[in-house]
Amino acid sequence: MSFSAILPPIPVALPLLTAALLGFGGKHTPRRLADAIAIAVATLVTCATIYLAIEAAHHPIVYWFGGWKLRSGVPLGIAFVVDEAGAILASTGGLLTTLALLFSLHYFDSVGALFHALMLIFLAGVCGFCLTGDLFNLFVWFELMSAAAFGLCAYKAEEPAPLQGAINFAVTNTIGAFFIVVGLALLYGRTGALNLAELGRAIGPTPDLLVVIAFFSLTLAFLVKGAIVPFHFWLADAHAVAPTPVCVLFSGIMVELGIFGIVRVHSAIFAGVLPVPGGLRDVFLVAGGITAVLGAVMAFAQRHLKRLLAYSTASHMGIALSAWALASPKGLAGGIAYLVGHGLTKAALFLSAGLVLHTLRDVDEIKLRGRGRSHPLVGAILALAALGLAGAPWGTLLGDSLLDDLAMKQHLHGFVIISWFAGIVTAAAALRAAGRIFLGFGAREPEAPDVGGIEGEAPETAPSPRRVPVPMLLAPIAALICGTLWNLWPPLRQSIANAAGQLADHAGYLARVLRGAQAESIAPHLAPPSWVHAVIPPLAALALAFLTLARSRLPFAMRRRAAGKLNIFWRPLRRLHSGHVGDQVAWLTFGAALFAVAFALLYR
Amino acid sequence: MSDDRDELDPGARGRTILFFIGGVPLIGLLAAAMVQLPRSGAGHSLYGDLLVGAAVRERHVTDVVTAINFDYRGFDTLGEELILFASVMGVLLILRKSDEQPACDDREDERQTRRAPPTSEAVRALGLGMIGVTLTFGLYIITHGQLTPGGGFQGGVIVATAWVLLYLAGDARAYERATPKPVVEAFEAVGALAYALLGFAGLLAGLSFLANLLPLGPIATAHSGGTIALLSVATGREVAGGFVLLVTSFVEEALAERAGSS
Numbered sequence: 129m130s131f132s133a134i135l136p137p138i139p140v141a142l143p144l145l146t147a148a149l150l151g152f153g154g155k156h157t158p159r160r161l162a163d164a165i166a167i168a169v170a171t172l173v174t175c176a177t178i179y180l181a182i183e184a185a186h187h188p189i190v191y192w193f194g195g196w197k198l199r200s201g202v203p204l205g206i207a208f209v210v211d212e213a214g215a216i217l218a219s220t221g222g223l224l225t226t227l228a229l230l231f232s233l234h235y236f237d238s239v240g241a242l243f244h245a246l247m248l249i250f251l252a253g254v255c256g257f258c259l260t261g262d263l264f265n266l267f268v269w270f271e272l273m274s275a276a277a278f279g280l281c282a283y284k285a286e287e288p289a290p291l292q293g294a295i296n297f298a299v300t301n302t303i304g305a306f307f308i309v310v311g312l313a314l315l316y317g318r319t320g321a322l323n324l325a326e327l328g329r330a331i332g333p334t335p336d337l338l339v340v341i342a343f344f345s346l347t348l349a350f351l352v353k354g355a356i357v358p359f360h361f362w363l364a365d366a367h368a369v370a371p372t373p374v375c376v377l378f379s380g381i382m383v384e385l386g387i388f389g390i391v392r393v394h395s396a397i398f399a400g401v402l403p404v405p406g407g408l409r410d411v412f413l414v415a416g417g418i419t420a421v422l423g424a425v426m427a428f429a430q431r432h433l434k435r436l437l438a439y440s441t442a443s444h445m446g447i448a449l450s451a452w453a454l455a456s457p458k459g460l461a462g463g464i465a466y467l468v469g470h471g472l473t474k475a476a477l478f479l480s481a482g483l484v485l486h487t488l489r490d491v492d493e494i495k496l497r498g499r500g501r502s503h504p505l506v507g508a509i510l511a512l513a514a515l516g517l518a519g520a521p522w523g524t525l526l527g528d529s530l531l532d533d534l535a536m537k538q539h540l541h542g543f544v545i546i547s548w549f550a551g552i553v554t555a556a557a558a559l560r561a562a563g564r565i566f567l568g569f570g571a572r573e574p575e576a577p578d579v580g581g582i583e584g585e586a587p588e589t590a591p592s593p594r595r596v597p598v599p600m601l602l603a604p605i606a607a608l609i610c611g612t613l614w615n616l617w618p619p620l621r622q623s624i625a626n627a628a629g630q631l632a633d634h635a636g637y638l639a640r641v642l643r644g645a646q647a648e649s650i651a652p653h654l655a656p657p658s659w660v661h662a663v664i665p666p667l668a669a670l671a672l673a674f675l676t677l678a679r680s681r682l683p684f685a686m687r688r689r690a691a692g693k694l695n696i697f698w699r700p701l702r703r704l705h706s707g708h709v710g711d712q713v714a715w716l717t718f719g720a721a722l723f724a725v726a727f728a729l730l731y732r
Numbered sequence: 733m734s735d736d737r738d739e740l741d742p743g744a745r746g747r748t749i750l751f752f753i754g755g756v757p758l759i760g761l762l763a764a765a766m767v768q769l770p771r772s773g774a775g776h777s778l779y780g781d782l783l784v785g786a787a788v789r790e791r792h793v794t795d796v797v798t799a800i801n802f803d804y805r806g807f808d809t810l811g812e813e814l815i816l817f818a819s820v821m822g823v824l825l826i827l828r829k830s831d832e833q834p835a836c837d838d839r840e841d842e843r844q845t846r847r848a849p850p851t852s853e854a855v856r857a858l859g860l861g862m863i864g865v866t867l868t869f870g871l872y873i874i875t876h877g878q879l880t881p882g883g884g885f886q887g888g889v890i891v892a893t894a895w896v897l898l899y900l901a902g903d904a905r906a907y908e909r910a911t912p913k914p915v916v917e918a919f920e921a922v923g924a925l926a927y928a929l930l931g932f933a934g935l936l937a938g939l940s941f942l943a944n945l946l947p948l949g950p951i952a953t954a955h956s957g958g959t960i961a962l963l964s965v966a967t968g969r970e971v972a973g974g975f976v977l978l979v980t981s982f983v984e985e986a987l988a989e990r991a992g993s994s
Contacts, residue, residue, distance in 0.1 A: 137807075137931070137941035144814050145928040151817065152921035154914055193807040195940040199786070202778050206807045242821055249818045256811065268811035275815045279822025291826070310762065317769040320777025341765035706743060714747040718754030724761045 132183040136191035136208045139173045139180075139218055139255035140269075143248035150248070155240035162241035166248055167229045173251060174222030180259075181215035185626050186648050188212070190261070190641055201642065203323035209261030209641055212627035213464055217381070217388055220468050221254035223610060224380040224475050228373035231479055231603040234486075234589050235371070243283065250276035250377060257385055261396070261641060263315065264322045267308045270349070270389070274301055277382060280374040281366050284588070293369030296709045300362040300716055304352030307720075311345030314338055315397075324396035325641035328634065335401050335731045343402055344727045346393050348720050354386025355442040356449055357419040358719040361705065361712040364426075367438030371588050372482030375434060379441040380475040384467045387448045391460070391631060394452075399634035404455035407730035411723070412453035417546050419446030424553035426705070429698065433481045433491040433561055437474065440517060440554035444470045444524070447547050451531050454543075457652040458534045461628035465615075466527025472611035473516030473523035477558060479604035480510035484565065486589045487596060493561040498568025506596065507566030509604050514558035518551040518665040521657070522611035526621070528665070529657035548665055555669035560676050570677035615657060625651040792948040792956040793878040801883060802963040806942045809963070810927055812885075813970050817924050820974045827981045851903060859901025866894040874968035878957035884964040888971025895976045904983050911980050920973025926966035930959060 146169045150162055183189060188211035196205025225247060232243070253273030260266050278301075282294035316322060318338055319330035331339060348359075355363040363383070367375050394404070402408060423443025430436035448470070451463035483506045485491050488499055500507055516523020528547060535543040563569040614620055629651035630636070639645035704711075770776075787799040801809050870890030877883030899907040934943035946958035955961065 134935055137935070141810075141928055141931055141941060144810065145925065145932065147814070148817070148921050148924035148928055151821065152918050152925060154917040154921075156914065191940075193940055193942055194803060194934070195943045196804055199782055202782055204779075204782060204786070205804050242825055246818060246821055246825075249814060249821075252814070253811075264805070265808055265811070268808050268815070272811050272815050272818065275818040275822065279818060279825050282822065282826050285826045285828070314765055314769065316777075320779050322779065326779075336768065337761075338765045338768040341761055345762075703743075708743060708747075710747050711743055714751040714754070717758060718750050721754035721756075721758040721761075724758055728761055 132180065132189055133191075135176055135180055135183075136189060136210050136259060137193070138176050139222070139259065140252045142176075143169055143173060143252040143255075147245040147248040147252070150241035150245040153241055155242070157241035159240070162244045163229070163233055166241075166244035167226060169248060170222055170226040170229055170251060173255065174219055174226055177215050177219035177222050177255065180210050181212060181219055181623060184210050184212050184215050185623060187646055188630060188637075188640055190644070198642065198644075202321075203262075203326050203641070206265050207261040207323060207325075207641060208259045209324070209637070210259050211630045211637075212623060213388070213460075213631050214258040214392075216464065216468065216623060216627055217385065218255040218258040220384075220471055221251060221258070221377075221381040224376055224471065224607075225251045225254075227475060227479070227603040227607055228376040230599050231376070231482060232371070232373040233599050234597050235373075243280075246276045246279050247373075247377075250280065250382075254381055254385065257389070261324050262322055263312055263324055263327060263393075263397075266324075266389075266392075267305070267312060270308065270353075271305055273382065273385075274298075274305060277301075277374075277378065280377075281370040283371050283374065284369065290369040292707070293365040296707065296712055297362045297366035299709050300359070300712050301352055303713065303716060304349040304359070306349075307345040308349040311342045311349075314342040314345065318342075323641065324393070325638045327397045328400065328638050329642060331397060331401055333401060337728065337731075339398075339401055340727050340731045341724065343394070343398050344724050347390050348723065350386045350389035350393070351415075351719075351723070352386070352716065353383065353389065354445050354449065355383055355419070355423075356386075356415055356445065357422050357442070358715040360419065360423065360442045361707075361715060363442055364435050364438040364705070365707055367441075368432060368435045372434070372478055372485060375437075375478040375481075376475045379437065379478060380471040383441055383445055384448070384471050387445055387452065387463070387467060390449070391452050391463070395631045395634060396637055402731070404453060408727075409453045409455055411726050411730070413450050413540070413543065415723075416446040416448075416450030416453060417542065419443065419449065420546050420550040421446075424550045424557075426701065427554050428557040429701070430557070431493045431561075433484060433493060433558075434478070436493075436557050436561060437477050437481060440557065441470075441474060443550045443554050444474075444517070447531070447550055450543055450547075451527070454531070454534055454538065454540070456534065457628045457632040457650075458530060458654070460631050461624050461652055461654055462527050462530035462534060464527075464627050465530060465624050466524050469516075469524045469527050469611060469614055472607050472614060473513050473520075476509065476513035476516070476522075476604040476607035476611070479600075479607065480506060480513055482588070483596060483600060483604070484510065485587060486600065488565070489587045493564050496565045497570065497572065498565075500566035501568060503596070504566065505601065507562055509601070509608070510566070511559060511562040512608060513604065514555050514562060515666045515669065516555075516608070516611060517558065518555035518669040519661045520666045521615050521662050522608045523615075524551065525662050526615045526624075526657045529661045530654060532661065533655070533658070548668075551665050552669045552672060555666065556672035556676065559669055559673035563673055563677050569674075618656070621654050621656070622651070625654045628652055788951065791878075791944070791958070791960065792951045793960060794952055795878055795881055795883075797881065798877040798883045798960060798964065799957070801885075802877070802960040802967075803942075803944055803957075806963060807931075809967065810931060810942070813924055813927055813967055816971060816974050817920070820920070820977050823978055823981055827985050851901065856901045859897045863894050863897045863901070866897060867891060870894060870968075870972070874965055875954065875961065877964040878960050879952060879954070884967025884969075885971055887964075888968040888973075889975060891968065891972035892975030892979070896979055899979065899983065904987055907983055908980070908987065911976060913977070913980055913984075916973055916977050916980060920970055920977055923966050923968070923970025923973055927963060927970070930963055930966065 191208040193206045253269045256269030278298045284290045321327045352359040427439035519528040629649040633649035636649045787796040791799045793799045873882035874887030931942040944958045948958045949956040
């Protein structure tokens with residue numbers, strides 16, 4: 129029996145076992161022991177999933193739990209189908225969990241090992257979600273990930289704001305998850321199957337309303353998780369209140385898995401009956417485009433650093449959703465490159481935000497103006513990571529490059545414009561914050577607009593005398609190094625190509641699971657990233673940030689007029705993002721209806 | 733009336749309108765899709781038929797649902813058990829402030845004059861009498877899942893109910909003494925731990941994760957089903973511990989608040 133034949137359950141089972149062990153000690157587990165165990169397990173999971181990614185490069189691994197395989201051609205038990213894309217995303221989750229745990233070594237307010245146990249349970253949920261080949265099992269890991277995430281989000285429960293943010297997060301995401309059950313029930317009622325491949329075979333070639341609504345229901349949960357407009361409201365509230373290491377996981381992998389969930393479910397079940405090019409493409413391109421633009425604008429309007437980064441995440445998820453809608457293996461490759469590249473650079477950004485909170489005791493850009501001058505290294509990391517959002521080589525470079533190239537070939541100039549806009553504006557927003565905090569640029573503006581939402585940010589760490597602890601600095605630097613490798617190292621580019629080839633190969637997936645076939649999927653050829661993307665958007669972002677900070681030098685009349693015009697624009701946006709959970713649910717219902725009606729009309 | 737509400741919450745009307753604009757077509761489409769499902773009993777499920785046919789023969793169990801939960805799809809149950817585990821941990825995290833600083837609420841002082849009446853003798857006698865019965869019933873459900881409807885999840889909740897009866901029949905202080913939190917925490921964690929370890933046992937035996945290892949035993953006896961019974965007991969332990977822990981946390985929170993206000 130080869131190693132890869134026993135490895136698939138480990139990334140899920142090992143962290144769960146460890147979490148139960150840490151729970152056994154409860155509050156009495158020594159802090160440093162919990163740190164050591166949790167970091168060791170997260171590292172092991174990362175290594176295991178990287179090994180799986182290497183093994184699955186050409187032949188995805190099918191693993192049957194309990195030894196229950198096919199019986200008369202029908203899957204009896206639960207399968208893990210470890211393909212390249214799933215393994216890559218799971219290893220990203222493992223890496224980010226390791227970095228987040230490393231960063232939280234210096235957090236003072238830790239209730240024994242509860243924090244560590246929840247982080248590991250979250251990681252197990254991420255891995256299970258990425259690797260499973262069974263629809264109900266997918267739901268179980270999705271829920272496990274959410275349950276751990278709600279607890280982690282409310283971690284700083286001594287204050288009222290974290291509770292409110294966590295409630296918004298829990299309510300909207302639970303409504304989303306409920307729709308997975310609806311979709312699952314519809315599909316099971318029709319086909320009597322739960323295995324993804326078996327569903328893909330049993331669902332038949334003709335779309336009717338049941339199939340369309342089932343697809344809609346499954347998608348809705350993932351759209352909520354992926355923070356697509358108008359389901360994005362929870363994102364900023366959750367990120368603003370969650371501890372920084374938790375934000376790393378939220379923005380670095382959880383939201384990405386929302387987009388991946390749509391791709392997985394579609395590629396395994398619906399690719400034959402609801403092909404993307406027929407209609408779905410336009411719906412998702414429009415939704416993605418609106419999300420990318422609104423997210424970028426909202427990010428630019430924030431002064432609370434974590435909230436700013438959260439809106440930028442929504443913007444980037446809009447681009448990732450559009451990437452999938454481009455409906456080609458190359459688009460999928462661009463999407464995977466984009467998701468992971470964004471995850472790594474965003475992790476570095478949140479870790480730098482955590483460093484800002486640690487050294488300066490706040491994350492309000494306006495209040496902190498010029499106060500970061502004594503911490504140039506923190507400022508440099510923040511600015512570098514910010515450039516990654518615009519396509520610097522440690523961020524979304526490869527994804528941007530592949531996607532723009534493909535969109536130009538498909539004559540989707542709008543997509544290219546929006547993706548440049550999103551990258552430049554979100555990066556400029558973070559750069560502006562870095563310039564103001566660490567260089568003291570820009571005028572003093574006590575009444576600068578802060579658009580909407582829950583306020584307040586309490587320090588998470590005990591102040592350290594003068595020097596920043598080394599692990600806290602190492603974590604974001606490691607994320608940036610991994611990001612650079614991801615974008616530039618050719619073997620990884622080949623992995624991305626393999627992953628995209630497998631995801632695009634619906635028939636191959638079915639054959640592998642249902643007949644044990646060893647068919648190899650055709651991987652698209654991916655060109656190395658173009659240097660245009662590595663240079664021009666980051667420079668543009670720098671220029672935009674500088675202009676924003678220097679606008680106090682503009683003639684007074686010009687500023688007045690601009691401010692008046694912008695207010696018409698800000699006021700409704702501010703009212704929209706009220707942070708009221710009722711508003712969020714109303715928008716969720718309204719948005720869900722829009723998607724449902726659009727799908728139903730497309731496949732009448 | 734509605735004017736008052738609008739003043740308190742200016743977004744209320746817009747929100748309601750938006751909700752209905754979306755909700756009505758959404759429910760319509762969901763209903764239209766559900767109408768297309770096969771009628772109850774008319775549909776056939778290859779998967780369901782296969783499992784129903786195989787469970788008794790292959791697993792020597794007479795409750796097919798338990799065979800599915802703890803064997804054919806036992807990996808789902810591991811995840812579900814941990815969802816409960818994580819949720820309870822989340823509640824413990826959120827309520828942890830009651831451990832350190834009792835919350836102070838000025839309004840509580842006013843309410844002091846309206847104390848809850850002491851538990852009546854009838855409730856006390858009935859509650860204490862029910863505890864033993866409930867506990868026995870819960871343990872029976874946990875351990876006989878492979879024979880009759882039931883299993884760890886259902887039985888675990890019933891066992892936890894016995895503890896709630898203790899709270900109802902006695903009082904909060906007595907309850908707190910009878911359930912030391914660290915012990916309950918450890919009790920719960922062992923349930924989750926045992927499930928995961930039984931999964932690994934399959935791997936170590938050179939089989940799949942969560943593969944059934946033990947002799948299946950004769951049909952319709954308490955020791956039939958092999959690993960199924962053990963997994964069911966592990967789940968029961970986790971569920972009972974989890975629910976007791978939840979109740980305990982809320983009782984502690986209430987006690988801390990009372991202490992803070994007096």
